[in-house]
Amino acid sequence: MEFDVVIVGAGPAGLSTAIRLAQQAKTAGTEISLCVVEKGSEVGAHILSGAVFEPRALNELFPDWQKMNAPVTTSVTHDHIYLLKNETDAQKLPNFLVPKTMHNEGNYIVSIGNLCRWLATQAEQLGVEIFPGFTAADLLIEDDVVKGVITGEMGVARDGSQKDSYVPAMELRGKYTVFAEGCRGHLGKQLIARYELDKGRSPQHYALGFKEIWDVPAEQHQQGLVVHSAGWPLQDDTSGGGYLYHAEGQQIVVGLIVDLNYSNPHLSPFEEFQRYKQHPVIKQYLQGGKRVCYGARAIAKGGLNSLPKMTFPGGVLVGCDAGTLNFAKIKGNHTAMKSGMLAAETIFAALQQDKAGADLTEFAAQFEQSWLFDELFRSRNFGPAMHKFGSFWGGAFNTLDQNIFAGKLPFTLKDETVDHLTLRPAAEVPKIQYAKPDNVLSFDRLSSVYLSNTNHEEDQPCHLKLADAAIPVSVNLALYDEPAQRYCPAGVYEIVEENNQPRLQINAQNCIHCKTCDIKDPRQNITWVTPEGAGGPNYPNM
Incomplete structure (x- = not known):
């Protein structure tokens, strides 16, 4: 199937790209063929975000979004920020000690999944074709130019044979292809490597974000109440922070973000999240309540220093596939949307000039002249400061940087250490004792995964590929007590005994597509690829 533009991923970035392209075509009185391919069973099924939403990009995309009944209705009324000193004590920070980027006046508490469903409706009304339940499994490259994507086959058995339900792959060809897969997109990862898009940049840095x-x-x-926290339960060199948002309908969203540069292989981000909910500051809002949904997703948080070149022959990376999140604000939805809109404007101009497959070099200039670049530039020191100086002194530096110097200090801090290389040998660091779940505030992995509505067709090839099947035991277990057992938030990886020998068991059906294994494995031995279309979580309103 041939289109003018193929877009991979129906998240905020991909849908904003499609909408902006369609709007420009409508204004110019020309026709443009657009398709969006989405691996989730429906738009929004794989979308997970906090989320406090800044409407800046939405204001540009749809100035009258409020009249259009966009699901953006719960205004932030109060901001509370705490430093959690230990499991019982906390210090509420006055506003003047909080970086301005953490203030949320004019923002909204939203479900980004529901916002994406609304955006998809607007896109379809503009003539965009959206194909949910179809994966973009491979790149379509000819003469070193990206020509589109190849969808995943359906109905392939675990042994590679074709079942009765077999559906072959399709080529989706485009004059330009936009990759909006979200953090650590598996095609984006290949494109960055093939075209050396990250050459001269700091390595990308990641966190794992939980949400209930x-x-x-x-x-x-x-x-409308927004609560953020730093400190406990994350200690030593483990940075990150917690959040709790009072949404509409008597619902609260609560989560913890754990930076993936931690060094203790015994650490379990999932268990740290369970501990977090026991703190009195958080517990006071949750006790007597009922948990109704759970999910987790990796976050690209390197910011401007880690942003790769976003264009290559035939296409562009947008949103978290490139890493446009502003971690100083803990927000990436408005920046993802803006990156998609900038890509759409560049692509539309190229199509009007009857160009196809060129490297969209004009995009870099448009990006650098936009408020998106200015915002990321002002926040460039935030993450490196937290990594270099820790939560307390890093937070103090960032308050000074943002509130006094408006992010324009005459130097740039950088973090050049790759996240997967930070683990220390298990024998050199203390084990961490985690309490058993009380099934009131804290829970186990499997009951949590159940609430994510995750499902995969069991008889299909495993989508978690090991480059070397021996490494999990010979290296990771021997040196690091196989950290995959703990960093995976869904219980996918287990060490089991077989004939009195340890073996890594992969429970791929549990996978919630967070991508943490692809990021944190110390030997980069695990590669996440797309499973059969529509597999994975089915988040209702995350």
């Missing part, structure tokens, strides 16, 4: 939705008693609910 709770129904809570009315007396504990304060619609």
Whole structure:
């Protein structure tokens, strides 16, 4: 199938790209063929974000979005920020000690999954074709130019044979292809390597973000309240922070972000999240409530220093596939949308000039002249400061940088250490004792995965590929007590005994597509590839 533009991923970046392209075509009175391919069973099924939403890009995309009934209705009313000193004590920070980027006046508490469903409706009304349940499994490259993508086959058995339900792959060809797969997109990863898009850049840095939705008693609910925290339970060189947002309908979203540059292989980000909910500052809002949804997703947080060249012959990377998130704000949806809109404007101009397959060099200039670049530039020191100086002194530096110098200090901090190389040998660091779940505030992995509505066709090839099947035991278990057992938030990886010998078991059906294994494996031995279309989580409103 041939299109003018093929877009991979129906998240905020991909849908904004499609909408902006369609809007320009409508204004110019020309026709343009657009398709969006989405691996989730429906638009929004694989979308997970906090989320406090800054409407800046939405204002540009649809100035009258409020009249159009966009699901952006819960205004932030109060910001509370705490330094959690230990499991019981906390210090609420006054506003003047908080970086301005963490203030949320004018922002909204939203479900980005529901916002994407709304954006998809707007896109379809503009003539965009959206194909949910189809994966972009491979790149289509000819003469070193990206010509589109190849969808994944359906109905392939674990042994590689074709089942009765077999559906062959399709070529989706485009004059330009936009990659909006989200953080650590598997095609984006290949493109960055093939075209050396990250040459001269700092390595990308990542975090693992958890999220739960709770129904809570009315007396504990304060619609519009935003709570952020730093400190406990994350200690030593483990940075990150927690959040708790009072959404509409007597629901609270709560989560923890754990930076993936941690060094203790005994650390379990999932268990740290369970501990986090026991802190009195958080517990006061959740007790007596009921957990109704769970999910987790990796976050690209390197910012401007780690941003690769976003264009290559025949296409462009947008949103978290490139890493446009502003970690100083803990927000990436408005930046993803803006990156997609800039890509759309560059591509539309190229199509009007009857260009196809060129490297969209004009995009770099448009990007650098936009508020997106300015925002990322002002926040460039935030992450490196936290990594170099820790949560307390890093936070103090960032308050000074943002509140006094507006992000324009005459130097740039950098973090050149790759996240997967930070683990120390298990024998050199203390083990961490985690309490058993109480099934009131804390839970186990499998009951959590159940709430993510995750499912994969069991009889299909495993989508978690090992480059060397021996490494999990010979290297990772021997040196690091196989950290995959702990960093995976879904219980995918287990060490089991077989004939009195340890073996790595991969429970691929549990996978919630967070991509943490692809990022944190110390030997980069695991590669995440797309499973059969529509597999994975089915988030209702994350």
